[in-house]
Amino acid sequence: MIASVLFWISALVAVVAGALVFKVDSMARATYALALSFIAVGVAVLTMRQDFVGIIVILMMVMEMAIMAVFMISYMGMNPALMPMDMTHAKRPAAAIATIVFVGLGAAVLLIPWPVIDPQPVEGLTEQLGEAMMGSKMLVMLTVSPVLFATIVASVVLASPRGRYDRYGDRLRGPAHDPEPGGLGR
Amino acid sequence: MAEYLPLIVAALIPLAVPVLALAAAGLDAALTARARGTSVAVGAARPLREITRLLRQQRRTVLGADRLLWRIGGVGLIVASFLAVIVVPFGDTVAADLPIGVVWFNTIDVALWALWWMLGWGANGAYALIGGYRFLAQALAYELPLMFALTAPAVAAGSLNVGEVADAQSGLWFVVSMPIAALVYLVSVAAFSAWGPFSPAAGRDLAGGVLGELSGIDRLLVKAGRWCLLVAGSAFAVPMFFGGGAGPLLPEPVWVVIKTVLVLLVLVFAGRAIPAVPPQRLAEIGWVVLVPLTLLQLLITSIVSATGTGGM
Numbered sequence: 001m002i003a004s005v006l007f008w009i010s011a012l013v014a015v016v017a018g019a020l021v022f023k024v025d026s027m028a029r030a031t032y033a034l035a036l037s038f039i040a041v042g043v044a045v046l047t048m049r050q051d052f053v054g055i056i057v058i059l060m061m062v063m064e065m066a067i068m069a070v071f072m073i074s075y076m077g078m079n080p081a082l083m084p085m086d087m088t089h090a091k092r093p094a095a096a097i098a099t100i101v102f103v104g105l106g107a108a109v110l111l112i113p114w115p116v117i118d119p120q121p122v123e124g125l126t127e128q129l130g131e132a133m134m135g136s137k138m139l140v141m142l143t144v145s146p147v148l149f150a151t152i153v154a155s156v157v158l159a160s161p162r163g164r165y166d167r168y169g170d171r172l173r174g175p176a177h178d179p180e181p182g183g184l185g186r
Numbered sequence: 187m188a189e190y191l192p193l194i195v196a197a198l199i200p201l202a203v204p205v206l207a208l209a210a211a212g213l214d215a216a217l218t219a220r221a222r223g224t225s226v227a228v229g230a231a232r233p234l235r236e237i238t239r240l241l242r243q244q245r246r247t248v249l250g251a252d253r254l255l256w257r258i259g260g261v262g263l264i265v266a267s268f269l270a271v272i273v274v275p276f277g278d279t280v281a282a283d284l285p286i287g288v289v290w291f292n293t294i295d296v297a298l299w300a301l302w303w304m305l306g307w308g309a310n311g312a313y314a315l316i317g318g319y320r321f322l323a324q325a326l327a328y329e330l331p332l333m334f335a336l337t338a339p340a341v342a343a344g345s346l347n348v349g350e351v352a353d354a355q356s357g358l359w360f361v362v363s364m365p366i367a368a369l370v371y372l373v374s375v376a377a378f379s380a381w382g383p384f385s386p387a388a389g390r391d392l393a394g395g396v397l398g399e400l401s402g403i404d405r406l407l408v409k410a411g412r413w414c415l416l417v418a419g420s421a422f423a424v425p426m427f428f429g430g431g432a433g434p435l436l437p438e439p440v441w442v443v444i445k446t447v448l449v450l451l452v453l454v455f456a457g458r459a460i461p462a463v464p465p466q467r468l469a470e471i472g473w474v475v476l477v478p479l480t481l482l483q484l485l486i487t488s489i490v491s492a493t494g495t496g497g498m
Contacts, residue, residue, distance in 0.1 A: 028255060028307050035300065051286045052346070059293040063329075066299035069307075070322060183467035184474060 007047040014040035025084040027072045035065035052126045196281035199271050203421075204264075206447065207413035208233055210454055217458060240406040248310055248399050256308020260404045262301035263411025267418040270294045274421045275349040277431045277438030287348035288340050291422055292333060298378050298415070299325045302387060302396060305408065309399035317395025321387035323465040324377055327472030328384075332374035334480035338367040338487045339426045348422075352430025361427040363490075366483040368427040370476055375419030375453060379412050382457020386465055388412075420449035 017037035021030045038061035046054035073082065088094065122128060134141060157163075167176040176182075211233040219229020273280065273287035284290050299322060306318020340346050342364070343354035351360075361368040377384040380396075388395040400408055424430060424445045431438025433445075463471075 026252065028252060028304075032255060032300065032304070051284065052289065055286055055289045055293050059289065059296050062293070062300055063296045066296075066303055066322060066325075069303065070319065180466050182470035183463070184470050 003047045007044050010040040010043040010047065013037070014044065022087045024087065027076060027085070028069055030087050031065050031069040031072055035062055038062075038065070049125055050129065053129070191279045192281050192283070195276055195279050196272060199281060200268050202443075203267055203271055203414050203417050204410060206417045206450065207267075207410060210416060210450055211409075211413050213451075214454055214458065236409070237406060240402055240409075243402040243405075245402040245404065246399070250310040251399075252308045252310065254308075255304040257404070259301045259304030259306075259308055260400070260407050260411075262297070262304070264407055264414050266294050266297055266301065267411065267414035270415075270418040271421050273348045274442070275352055275425055275430060276442050279439070280349060283349060284347070286346045288336055288346045288351065288426075291348075292336055295332065295374075295378050296329070299329075302380065305396040305400075306387075309396075311399045313392045313394070314396055314398045317387045317389070317392050317398070320389075320392075320395065320465045321380060324380075324384055324387065324468050327465070327468035328374045328377040328476075331370045331472055331476035331480045332378075334477070334484050335367040335370040335374065336426070338364045338480070338484050341484065342487050342491050344491070348425045349430075352425035352432075355429045355432065359427065359429040359432075364427075364483055364487055366479050367487075368423075370480050371423060371427065372419075372449070372453065372456075373476075375416065375423070376457055379415040379419065381412065381416055381453070383460040383463045384468075386462050389462065416453055417446070417450060420453060421446045423449045 014037045017033050017040060020033040021037070024030050024033060039058050042054045042058035042061070044054075045057055048054075076085070164172060167178060168174060169177075212230045215232040216226050216230035219232070220226050270291055272282040273284055273290050275283075302321040302325075303318040306314045306316070306321070309315070339351050339354075339360045342360065343351040345351060345354070354360075376382050380387045386392070386395070388397045392398065394400075397405065397408060421442070424442050428445050428449065431441045433441035436444070
């Protein structure tokens, strides 16, 4: 009973906070409205007795939003995000896409024949969820994750304006010429 | 009676943590007074005078401040410190005996990223905002080592429950069997409290940084919150690395408090002795030195656990 009430409250908070992302007039508030929305999602997951998954959702999303706020503010092009600004653009197509996606997902929730769950508490719920979602796809995940990681490293290397030749010179020798010295004096 | 014990502990946390925080702040002020050659007693009472001053001080209003985020950041630090302590077992009694207490603590520590930055942002001042960014830069350096440092005791105990981690140290405390993880954890506690070498987010070179525009009760909550975070980090270190309530003669809860005070003393003295490190230099230290070291620690811990001498 309490879990159901908590679930519906957190579901409502998640949707309202998600909508607030587009109503507020500051990048910082939009980012943290989104963080609040994700925290509510995490609480909703907690009410399904998925302790680990729920807390991890909150952990990852708060961390991500803390960093995202920095990027949103620094890269908000012509309109400096330190000033109040409108959070929406391309309003009509966005509204159409949002409506279609919402109706589609909502219909899917209602129409999919979900498996009937055993109401008894199960041991090792997180492990079972992991097995059900990933068990048969472990090979794919094991292949994809190093590729993803390599992509991240490669794109950072390519995007970095200063490579090792800029730091150490053509012969890659001597002390590094860095605008801001690192903590180890390399 | 026994079923009310967790509630009693939960009610004591918001009282005990600030008391320890005040004691630590008093000690720090007394040491500063001694170093300056002024009266130690007057110095030790400085935090109390500061509390009465700030309670009476009227709030300064700042033009264009983002009050909502600013206030959340201001209240958040002290609340986060209480939330971190609820998973610490005092003997058999835990305020909230979560099966994933270690991850809970980690989540609280990540919430500090947001809170410190909101403090900087909300003030609508350049120095405060730079202070907030300084904290994030520092957080990027300490967070991954901290996560691996928290993983090592959990792996050795085979559980994310803080009580079970404490019980797993009946033979040997984890501070002995995994010293690198313990050291990195303590360094990270100083870092998320913006204390000692990690204080540039509230640095004097920034006119107070995130503290700069704060006044009255807001300033009191943030300054108290910093000390409370240091206390919370010390309290959580006890079940993770210092054997929990284990100790001779005295009951377990008393030992937890004694060990918390000892860890806190170490943090206060070490923080005073080490000069501030510019946050932009911390990333290299964190990622080139601490991440490999903590991974090595985790590898050793995993091998020892897997080969059956686990629990150690």
